[in-house]
Amino acid sequence: MADISRKASAHWQGDLRSGQGTVSTESGTLQGAQYSFKTRFEQGSGTNPEELLASAHAGCFTMQLSALLANHGHTVEDLRTEATCEMVKDGPGFKISTMRLVVRGKVGGSDQADFEEHVRQAADMCPMSRIMKGNVDITHEAILE
Secondary structure: OOOOOOOEEEEEEOOOOOOEEEEEEOOOOOOOEEEEHHHHHOOOOOEOHHHHHHHHHHHHHHHHHHHHHHHOOOEEEEEEEEEEEEEEEEOOEEEEEEEEEEEEEEEEOOOHHHHHHHHHHHHHHOHHHHHHOOOOEEEEEEEEO
């Protein structure tokens, strides 16, 4: 049995190129968010799975880093993580190849080397990073401000 369970749903109508869909979350934060071929492979209005994955990874990683820093006696003033999810053509389809994380932090009691070490530790512990490990090249840039 799972310790934590969260739900999301997707609805799609039509073929790949001309169809459209919506995604929703159980919490209601996303409610009927539109996605389509254009939002995924071109520049359309709406969301896409890769953007949502990047958002989830940035949020998960930042929370993990905050916990580690606080547990080691640092004062976390501000952490901001930008995640870029990259997809490449792979045979007949596509695959997510790289997730680039750039984290900027204002952390009391830390220096650049210490901050970088905590970023490495967070990368090993973050559930989203762990699920991608071995399948996606994950890079981290740590900037202490």
